Amino acid sequence: MTATVDTPATGGPIGRRMKRKEDPRLITGRGNYVDDMSLPGMLYMALVRSEIAHGKIKSIDTSAAKDRPGVYAVLTGEDLDVGAPLPMVWVPPGIEVKTPEHWPLARGEVNHVGDPVAVVVGGDKYGVIDAASQIVAEYDELPAVIDPEKALEDAAPLVHEDIGTNKTHEWALGGGDIDAAMSDADVVVERRIVNHRTAGAAIEPRGCIAEWRGESVTLWTSTQIPHLVRLFLAGELGVSEEKIRVIAPEVGGGFGSKLNHYAEEVLACYLSRQLGRPVKWLETRSENLATTTHGRDLIAYCKMGLKSDGTITGFHTKLVADLGAYYQLLTPFIPCFAAFVMSGCYKIPAVQTDIVGVFTNKFATDAVRGAGRPEATHAIEVMIDQAAAELGLDPLEVRRKNFIPAEDFPAEVAVGVVYDSGNYHGTLDKLLEHVDMDAFRKEQAELREKGVYRGIGFSTYVEICGLAPSRVVGPSGVGIQGGFWESAIVRVHPSGAATVYTGSSPHGQGHETGFAQIVAERLGIEPENVEVMHGDTDTGPMGMGTYGSRTLSVGGEAAGRAAVKVQEKAKKLAAHLLEAAPEDIELSGGRYQVKGSPDKGLALADISLAAYVPENIPDGMEPGLEETSFYDPENFVWPFGAHAAVVDVDPDTGKVEVVRYVAVDDCGRAINPLLIEGQVHGGIAHAIGQALFEQVVYNDEGQLITGTFVSYALPTAAELPSFETDRTETPSPVNDLGVKGVGEAGTIAATPTMVNAVMDALRPLGVTYMDMPLTPMRVWEAIQTAGSAEGGAS
Amino acid sequence: MAENVRVNVTVNGESRDSDVEPRLLLVHYLRDTLGLTGTHIGCDTSNCGACTVLLDGESVKSCTVLAVQADGSEVKTIEGMAPAGNGALHPIQEAFWEHHGLQCGYCTPGMIMAAADLLERNPNPTEEEVRHGLEGNLCRCTGYHNIVKSVMAAAESMSAAKGASA
Numbered sequence: 013m014t015a016t017v018d019t020p021a022t023g024g025p026i027g028r029r030m031k032r033k034e035d036p037r038l039i040t041g042r043g044n045y046v047d048d049m050s051l052p053g054m055l056y057m058a059l060v061r062s063e064i065a066h067g068k069i070k071s072i073d074t075s076a077a078k079d080r081p082g083v084y085a086v087l088t089g090e091d092l093d094v095g096a097p098l099p100m101v102w103v104p105p106g107i108e109v110k111t112p113e114h115w116p117l118a119r120g121e122v123n124h125v126g127d128p129v130a131v132v133v134g135g136d137k138y139g140v141i142d143a144a145s146q147i148v149a150e151y152d153e154l155p156a157v158i159d160p161e162k163a164l165e166d167a168a169p170l171v172h173e174d175i176g177t178n179k180t181h182e183w184a185l186g187g188g189d190i191d192a193a194m195s196d197a198d199v200v201v202e203r204r205i206v207n208h209r210t211a212g213a214a215i216e217p218r219g220c221i222a223e224w225r226g227e228s229v230t231l232w233t234s235t236q237i238p239h240l241v242r243l244f245l246a247g248e249l250g251v252s253e254e255k256i257r258v259i260a261p262e263v264g265g266g267f268g269s270k271l272n273h274y275a276e277e278v279l280a281c282y283l284s285r286q287l288g289r290p291v292k293w294l295e296t297r298s299e300n301l302a303t304t305t306h307g308r309d310l311i312a313y314c315k316m317g318l319k320s321d322g323t324i325t326g327f328h329t330k331l332v333a334d335l336g337a338y339y340q341l342l343t344p345f346i347p348c349f350a351a352f353v354m355s356g357c358y359k360i361p362a363v364q365t366d367i368v369g370v371f372t373n374k375f376a377t378d379a380v381r382g383a384g385r386p387e388a389t390h391a392i393e394v395m396i397d398q399a400a401a402e403l404g405l406d407p408l409e410v411r412r413k414n415f416i417p418a419e420d421f422p423a424e425v426a427v428g429v430v431y432d433s434g435n436y437h438g439t440l441d442k443l444l445e446h447v448d449m450d451a452f453r454k455e456q457a458e459l460r461e462k463g464v465y466r467g468i469g470f471s472t473y474v475e476i477c478g479l480a481p482s483r484v485v486g487p488s489g490v491g492i493q494g495g496f497w498e499s500a501i502v503r504v505h506p507s508g509a510a511t512v513y514t515g516s517s518p519h520g521q522g523h524e525t526g527f528a529q530i531v532a533e534r535l536g537i538e539p540e541n542v543e544v545m546h547g548d549t550d551t552g553p554m555g556m557g558t559y560g561s562r563t564l565s566v567g568g569e570a571a572g573r574a575a576v577k578v579q580e581k582a583k584k585l586a587a588h589l590l591e592a593a594p595e596d597i598e599l600s601g602g603r604y605q606v607k608g609s610p611d612k613g614l615a616l617a618d619i620s621l622a623a624y625v626p627e628n629i630p631d632g633m634e635p636g637l638e639e640t641s642f643y644d645p646e647n648f649v650w651p652f653g654a655h656a657a658v659v660d661v662d663p664d665t666g667k668v669e670v671v672r673y674v675a676v677d678d679c680g681r682a683i684n685p686l687l688i689e690g691q692v693h694g695g696i697a698h699a700i701g702q703a704l705f706e707q708v709v710y711n712d713e714g715q716l717i718t719g720t721f722v723s724y725a726l727p728t729a730a731e732l733p734s735f736e737t738d739r740t741e742t743p744s745p746v747n748d749l750g751v752k753g754v755g756e757a758g759t760i761a762a763t764p765t766m767v768n769a770v771m772d773a774l775r776p777l778g779v780t781y782m783d784m785p786l787t788p789m790r791v792w793e794a795i796q797t798a799g800s801a802e803g804g805a806s
Numbered sequence: 807m808a809e810n811v812r813v814n815v816t817v818n819g820e821s822r823d824s825d826v827e828p829r830l831l832l833v834h835y836l837r838d839t840l841g842l843t844g845t846h847i848g849c850d851t852s853n854c855g856a857c858t859v860l861l862d863g864e865s866v867k868s869c870t871v872l873a874v875q876a877d878g879s880e881v882k883t884i885e886g887m888a889p890a891g892n893g894a895l896h897p898i899q900e901a902f903w904e905h906h907g908l909q910c911g912y913c914t915p916g917m918i919m920a921a922a923d924l925l926e927r928n929p930n931p932t933e934e935e936v937r938h939g940l941e942g943n944l945c946r947c948t949g950y951h952n953i954v955k956s957v958m959a960a961a962e963s964m965s966a967a968k969g970a971s972a
Contacts, residue, residue: 031903038911039899039918041844041884048843137838138829215848215856215946216912264846264912265946297849520910520947686906690952694909697949721853721944729937729950758949 025529025539026749029686032525033539043262046219046234051290054221055084056137057280058144058293060130061303062122065158065373065714066171067151069120069129076146077132083143084287085133087279089117094278096247100339104348104491109181109369112172114338116275116282122151123171123337124375125716126302128275133283133291156714160334160370161311171337171371180335180344180369185351187426188362193326197317201399206783207387207763209309209334209708210701211718212380213726214519216264217295218304222280224288228255229281235260236271237557238517240494242549244273249281260547263519267698268379269304270519271559272341301719306708307380309334310347310387316395322403322410326362329354329391333369336376343376344369345492349384349476355425356392357436357474357652358414363426373714379559381698382759385475393471393764397771398781407768408449411472412437422745431474431650432752433742435678440472442740443654443676452658460776465661466671467773470654471764477561477753478649478746497644498567499553502531502574504582504637506624508617509541512574515555516567517547521755522687526564527571529683530749534575535582536602537616544571553640561651561753564683569747570643576748577639582619585637588630589614589622649744651752653677655696655761657769663777666792668704668770674736677757681743681750688754692737695758701727702759703766707785774798813877817842818886826873832866833857835873836883844884844915848944855943858916859883865923867942884915887922897967898922898960907956909947917943921957929965933958 037043060072074086098114113119118127129149134140155169162168163178171178194200220233229251235241238258246253263270276293284291295304311332317325333347351365400407415436416423423431452468459466479485482495501513512531516523528542535542545552555567579599586604587594596607605613619637622628626635658672675692682688705725709718718724743750763784770786771779778798782790810825817840824839836842836859845868848856857868860882868881887896898918901907908914917940924931924939931939936957937950945953 032906034911035903035908036893036895038908038914039884039895039902040888041842041915043844043911045843045846045912047837047847050838137834138827213946214910214912215854215944216846216910217848263910264848265910267946297851297854522909690906690909690948693949693951694947695949697951698946720851721849722851726944726946728941728944729954730941732937732950734933734954735949735951 024533026533026683028529028684030525030529030539030684032522033528034522034524045216045262045264046221046232047294049221049232051221051223054290054292055133055135055287056140057131057133057283057291058140059128060132060144060147060149062118062125062127062129064122064151064153065125065156067122067153069118069122070150070152072130073148074130077143080143080146082135082139083132084135085283086130087117088130089115089119092117092282094248094282095250098275099244099273099341100343101493102342102345102491103487103493104183105488107181107183109344110175110177112175112338116278124373125714126299126375131279131283133287156373158372158710158712158714160332160372163370163372164368171373178371180371182368183348184364184366185427186364187428188326190326190328190362190364193362194315194317194328197325198320199318199402201316201318201395201402203314203395203398203781205312205314205391205394207308207310207312207390208784209306209377210380210706211301211306211708211724212267212269212304213724214265214267214269217297217300218270218274218276219294220277220280221290221292222284223290224284228257229284230257230259231277231281232259232261233277234263234270236266236517236519236559238547239515239549239554240557241273241277245278245281248278257550260517266519267381268307268383268559271379271557272305297721298719301724302716303375305340305376305378305380307377307383308387309377312387312391314391314395316399318399318403320403322400322405322413324358324360324414327354327360327392328364331365331367333367334372334374334377335369336372336374338376340376340378343378346377346379346384350388352427352429352476353385353388353474354392355427356389357416357472359416360414360426374710381695382756383560385756386699386760386763389471389473389760390764393473394767397768401780408440408470411440429476430647432647432744432746434474434650434652435740435742436472436652438740439652439654439676439678442738443656443674446674446736446738447656465663465773465777466658467661467769467771468656468658469765469767469769469772470656471761471768472654473761474650474652475756475760476648476650477756478565478645479560479562480648481646482644494556495644496556497642498555498570499640499642500567500571500574501553501638501640502571502578504535504578504616504620506621508537508615508620510535510537512542512544512571513552514544514546514567514571515553516563517555517558519558521558521563523563526683526687527568530568530572531575534572534579535616536599536604561755564751565649565744565747565753566643566645568683568751569749570641572749573643574639574641577641578637581637581639582616584633585619585623585629586614589628645746647746649680649746649752651677651679651754651757653757653761655765657765659769659773661770661773661791663795666788666790666795668786668791670700670733672736673733675758675761676738676740677754678740678742679754679757680752681741682739683751688739689737691754692758693735695756696735696762697727697732699759699762700732700766703763703784704786811874813873815876816880818882828874830873831869832871832873832876833868836868842883842885846912846915848912853944855920856913856916858919858943860919860923865920884918887918897963901956901960901963905952905956905959907948907952913943913945917945917953921960924957925961925964930961
């Protein structure tokens with residue numbers, strides 16, 4: 013089933029390495045991000061935020077701010093009258109999730125640094141910041157709850173006194189007899205693996221403009237989910253949904269952090285209504301790092317049972333998830349998403365994941381690129397290397413021994429989900445065509461003689477994406493209160509050009525190019541003549557948004573299906589015009605022609621003109637050439653791959669240098685290899701960032717000490733190598749396009765690859781396992797500790 | 807509040823006179839006063855480089871320069887990189903398009919301006935020199951791979967064009 017890559021499957025637009033249609037405006041400074049827009053009479057909004065982690069609000073003195081010229085409104089939590097708190101949409105059947113009310117402005121108590129306590133609106137961008145700085149809030153401080161494991165102890169102070177516990181919920185997913193699996197094992201390897209808190213850190217911070225006119229409001233907001241934001245605003249503002257228009261204009265990156273509905277969106281709308289003027293809010297980077305969702309933050313207690321030949325008998329993980337003080341959209345669900353891929357690429361008879369969520373006085377965690385799957389993959393892939401080392405086996409052989417074989421697909425794993433298609437040996441084989449292991453081990457030994465500690469690490473991953481079957485993920489299944497389909501309208505114009513309206517909403521992925529390729533192929537025109545419109549609740553069909561690597565396999569498939577409906581109508585019309593039977597019309601080389609008589613054919617432009625000037629169309633056929641499709645997939649899709657990293661560790665400084673990074677991914681059939689490579693590169697860099705540099709750190713008092721890009725260390729070009737990428741193509745049987753997803757693959761595969769590589773380098777120095785981030789100081793300390801332990805033993 | 811100050815700045819070849827607050831940042835002057843919104847803002851600590859422009863030919867982070875400091879100077883922004891209209895592009899812009907050197911596009915204007923300065927100083931950089939030259943500009947989408955490729959390709963095409971015209 014695995015095909016060679018990079019050859020267009022059809023010779024048509026699908027598979028073409030096409031330059032992006034988005035780029036001409038973006039490379040000339042003509043993009044239109046939220047901050048690039050100004051409206052007549054527009055006012056500016058700024059927030060006053062808590063500087064302490066936990067306390068009762070004693071007083072908020074707004075008088076000086078109110079007295080400033082140019083200030084139009086000052087509100088605190090007591091003044092704000094909205095119809096509903098901010099949403100959290102996971103209600104798992106039979107499980108109680110303790111849920112604190114989360115209002116746009118704090119009421120009575122603050123629960124994390126950055127918790128908004130007041131909002132100011134003024135006529136001047138700088139003046140409104142001056143006014144905000146004159147608002148004085150006083151608190152009776154309460155003890156801050158920071159360490160999630162200490163938070164679960166009986167004597168721990170409570171984040172929410174009224175809830176009575178810091179435990180948010182317990183949730184489990186498993187299959188097979190885990191106790192028997194562990195008894196059957198020759199060895200049980202146990203590790204505590206911390207997957208630390210990170211930030212999405214899109215380079216465009218969040219921002220929005222609300223404009224109330226008459227009974228209707230328009231909100232331009234930097235979001236991944238405009239249609240859902242509209243639905244939530246309807247409840248909060250007490251306004252009927254059709255009177256709300258939400259537009260996601262150009263969005264400067266999301267990475268999950270904009271898969272949310274935030275307080276500021278409500279406040280801007282609320283104040284625009286109150287003041288009768290447009291209100292703009294722009295997040296500063298400091299606000300972004302404090303109050304835009306964080307990701308990860310799980311402590312995993314992993315137990316892997318194996319036979320002495322490396323056969324895995326069972327994998328049991330207990331996850332402690334630090335969720336912060338309040339929930340955002342999916343906060344308590346995200347760690348649970350990890351449980352669905354805890355089998356990895358392996359045939360494991362018993363797999364069990366037990367999750368405990370914890371409140372702390374921090375900002376909420378939620379989806380960040382990968383959202384649960386990087387955490388799961390990190391745990392499994394690090395454990396495989398740890399177990400292989402304990403058993404004295406080659407970690408790649410342990411992987412091969414346990415891979416689900418290609419002939420087993422579709423393959424049901426222990427937790428009950430069905431992997432659609434896969435060839436795990438295939439991607440690993442291809443990876444090893446790029447990495448000569450014998451040569452590497454020889455080089456490694458030679459370098460060690462010279463005091464250079466070089467290591468190689470691998471991971472082989474599978475991910476769950478393409479959310480998803482609504483019946484599985486929705487209210488009566490996993491419990492997310494929504495549907496997970498996508499939609500598209502394909503409209504062919506009289507000239508034969510087309511516009512696609514998608515409910516999916518991009519922020520850098522290249523929808524306008526990829527969807528144009530799909531629709532162009534289905535219609536028999538060129539992608540240059542297909543425009544893709546998105547991100548506007550008034551002009552496109554409803555959609556669930558762009559996240560979870562679902563765009564192509566759900567949204568792209570919907571666009572493809574709408575185009576097929578158009579093609580079917582075009583064939584009927586062509587048959588009428590050519591005086592042939594509809595079943596005799598085929599689309600070939602951009603022409604709707606009679607089978608066997610290629611001289612008798614029409615271009616789409618001929619057919620569309622006839623459809624819009626309907627003097628000669630079949631009886632009963634409606635004029636026009638436009639179709640809609642809503643698509644809800646029957647299963648998830650399961651991309652996979654094999655990654656390798658080569659690193660050098662300087663034992664004197666602890667600095668890790670990435671020498672090579674090689675990735676072989678399989679995301680099903682390729683629509684545009686250029687876009688796939690770009691997604692893989694970005695994902696890998698994101699994960700190398702987590703593995704080596706990035707960490708959101710709160711100190712014991714709950715102060716955020718990584719509140720700017722000075723201290724929150726995103727990797728720069730100078731810290732990364734060029735990446736070597738390759739692919740295999742195993743089509744998905746789930747959708748007609750045969751596609752999977754690739755937006756998160758790099759983030760999912762690369763953290764364990766990096767940790768395994770660094771451990772391979774450090775094993776001769778006695779370091780066998782370390783948590784991320786592998787910063788110079790931590791690596792150096794680990795080397796020192798291991799050295800003194802070995803010195804003591806000798 | 808301090809009184810406004812008269813500044814004259816030549817922006818993309820056009821002389822502009824404005825009265826500005828002394829504390830007004832150059833980036834806000836460009837974006838809000840002149841309406842040149844191609845220059846972006848991504849942080850508040852001069853780390854991200856999204857606001858990079860050329861000030862008298864050298865790249866600066868325009869969030870770290872006051873408008874009054876630019877008085878009497880020449881500024882070039884992304885809008886001034888290519889001749890206006892007809893879809894004309896600067897070779898660096900061409901290369902970013904050709905090599906998929908951008909995704910969300912937010913860091914892109916700053917990257918292109920930083921690259922322009924880099925290639926002005928070093929017309930034939932090695933990959934390592936490009937990587938170090940762009941150290942002051944953050945991108946979250948591309949992993950820099952295709953940005954570096956774009957800048958290397960631009961260097962080549964600009965050198966070739968120079969060679970041809972010499």
